[in-house]
Amino acid sequence: MKTSRNMDLLTFFFFVLIIKSCSIYATVPADTGPVCFDEYGCFNKSEIHKDWPTKSQIGHYPESPEKQNITFNIFSCRDRYNPTVLRYNVNENEMRNLNYDPRNRTLVVIHGYTDFYNQFNWMGNLKDHVLRRKSCDLNVITVDWSRGSKTSPNYLQAAANVRVVGAVVASFIGRLNKVYQTTNDHFTIMGHSLGAQAAGFTGKRLRKPKARLIIGLDPAGPAFSDVSEENRLNPNDGQLVISVHTNGGVNVLDGLGILTPVGHYSFVPNGGENQPGCEPVHGIPGVLINGLGEGLSDAIACSHRRAYLLMAYDEQMFDDFETNAYRCNNYTDYEAGKCGTCLDGSDDCQPFGQWYDYWQKQKPSRKWTSPIVYYVDTRTEMPYSYFFYQIKVKTGNNFNKYDGRLAMNITGSLRNDFVEKINMEYNFKPNKEYTYLHKSFKSLGRIVKVDAQLQDKSEQKSGIKKLIGNSIGKRKEQNIVIDEIQINYMNGYTESKRRQLSTIMRNSNTIITTKETVTFHPSTNGNNNGNNNSQDASPQRPTNESNGTKNKNPNNRSSENITNRN
Structure with a gap:
């Protein structure tokens, strides 16, 4: 993930909002020792930075559960639309006849700053998405703490409040366990923004066993980026902690989410900072249609909100995507196609999806030692998924380095009446490997044909050469x-x-020129043309019979059809 970005106008407005919360307009109580809320325990002023003293002038005490009016809306497969609504201080007797099925696992969902729950916003949409699955094997509990989250412009008060939200949710889960004879292993806790940090504080209080799964959706960054692990979401908060970063930044000028990987597995769509379709220019119509306040909010938070939209998206409704995210050194290497293979059981890739079935049963691998970052790209709108192909080109001997473009038309076993155009631009040298990440809206199946030709970089990507005066020769x-x-x-x-x-x-030793197209087909044996030339053999031009190969059945596949090198 990159760590710098130019500050745009929309981000500036949010920066002003944060400044307002930092004691310029907000009244910060003096540090008089911890405040206590009955069974939920005692709380000091919030930590803003691990290197700052506790009695910081901008640290806040959390507000009480009563003032935040924390409520729980309980849904199950028995009734997907009419919840049982309970307040934070419900007793065990009142929990015995709920819209709840203890035979199913339970998903708890927590919103973020200035947000709230209702049936027609993202929380209601996600609840509907989960409960209309064919298996319908989850209960859903949405947590509304909107009186504690709507503290604008005092963001830091809401950031302090999530500690109490986490304590209340953990206590509520404990009561459910007593009434229905379940354990913490029964629960998945999902939160967005400040809600993700609240999910972490919930997990910190659930032990023996820990909560089975915590999913942090673009966990809030401001007031959490530079604190100790016990004061933010971290891998120790659950048996498995997953984070999805869509608007991460070093500070609020960069993004609303935290840039630091905070889960066992941290997914980073599109580099984790800005999402496609969320560029500032796309926010202008929203300002004109919805007014300055709502329009700016939508524009500023577009990338931040993409995280929860991805959770209510089922790619299998559109095509057989089965999207994976891949471990790579960084996003630049991922985009360059350097990471594209993995073995079953390895940590080199993970499904980016199946949040409510596959991930409900997973735990960190035995090889896990520290947060692993996984990269994936998504589209601007639904369907968000791509079909990905990693392309590796290995050069041979005996040619001068060439700084140009290798233009390829690829044809697949599916949609074979269509070709995808690929342009690899490198300074090509002998005996090197060059990679490319190709993203397709639709599956091409297995690639069965590649037409390759060299082009100068000065040529148009369509392959049309620029006119050159006759005087040049x-x-x-x-x-x-x-x-x-x-x-x-x-x-x-x-x-x-x-x-x-x-x-x-x-x-081996196929010459690619700027004058003609050379065609490649899948290999049928260790050496496609049966030529056992050594590495220093002279390059050969393709024969007219095969146009690059002698494979008369391009659908044949050898045992060497794939290697497992990145």
Whole structure:
């Protein structure tokens, strides 16, 4: 994830809002020792920065559960639309006849700053999404603490309040466990923004066992980015902690979410800072239609809110995506196609989806030692998913380095009347490997044909050359030598499926020029054309018979169709 970004006008407005909360307009009580709220315990002023003293001038005490009016709305498969509504101080006797099925696991959902629960906002949409699944094997409890979250412009008060929200939710879960003979392992806690931090504070109070799963949706960054782990969401808060970062930043000028990976597994869509379709220019119509206040709020928080939209999205309703996110050194390497394979059971990739079935049963792998970051790209609107292909090109010997473009048209086993155009721009050198990440709106299946040709970077990407005056004369023919093209299918939840839809096209010492197109087909044996030339053999031009290969059955696949190298 990048750590710097130019401050735009919309972010500036939110910055002003935070400044207002930092004692300029807000009255901060003096530090008089902890405040206590009955069974929920005692609380000091909130930590703002781990290196600042506790009695900070901008630290806040949390407000009481009564003042925050924390309520729980309970839904189950018995009645998906009419909840049982309970206040924070409900007793165990009042919990015995609920719209609740203890045989099913339970999802608890907590909103964030200035937000609230109702049936027609994102929390209601997510509840409907979960309960209309065919299996319908979850209860859903939405937590409304809107009197504690709507503290604008005093954001820091709401940030302090989440500690009490977490304590109240943990106590509520404890009572449910007593009444229905369940354990903390029965619960998944999901929160957005400040709600994600509240989920962490809930998890801190649930022990023996810990909550099975916590999902933090773009956990709030302001007032939590520079605090100790016990004062923010962290992997120790649950048996498995997942975070999804969509608007992370070093500070509020960069983003509303936390940039630090805070889960066992941290997913980073589109680099984790800005989401496609959330550019400032796209927020202008909202300002004009909805007015300055609501329009700016929507525009500023667009990337921040994308996290919960992804949770109410079922990609399988659109196509057989089975999207995976991949571990990589950084987002730049991921975008360059350097990370595109993984073995079953490894931590090299994880499903980006299946939040309410697959992830409900998972725990960190035995090899896990520290937060692992996974990268994936999504689209501007639904369907958010892509089909991903990692393309690797291995060059051979005996050519001069060439700074240009390798233009390829790829054809798949699906939609074979259509070709996808790919342009790899590199300074190509002998005996090197070059990678590319291709994203397609629809599946091409297994790639069965690649037409390749060199182009100058000065040419249009459509392949139309710029006109050159006759006085310049003919340009010297350029060429590179390719030994192998490998195309790895990156979707699919099983290694066998990814192998089945991946391809190696091996044709050693094939010359690619700017003058003609060369065609590659999948290999049928260790050396596609049966040529056992050594590494220093002279490059060969493709024969007219095969146009790059002698494979007369492009659908044949050898046992070497995929390797497991990144």
